Amino acid sequence: MNGDADNVVSPSQSTLLHEALVAKKIPSTHYVVKGADHAGLMWYQPEVSKIIINFLDQNLKDKHQ
Structure with a gap:
């Protein structure tokens, strides 16, 4: 997840990471927040x-419950 106006982490880096994960069959979803910078109210x-x-619910809950 990144903003399309992020000036700290290039949005293209998030796209590359997502594509690399998918290529390795690792579940990944890439969300882009329109107009969002690296931080701020858009988040x-x-x-x-x-x-x-x-x-967080999907990835941090105890799988044994």
Whole structure:
């Protein structure tokens, strides 16, 4: 996940990482937040928060419950 206006981590780097993971059959989803820089208020949109929470729920919950 990155912003398309990120001036710290180039959006193309996120795309390359996503493509490399997919090529190795590692699950990956690449989200781009339109107009977002590396940090700021754009990251507090409800849609963005939902994506982050879903990712954490799927990847951090105890799989043995």
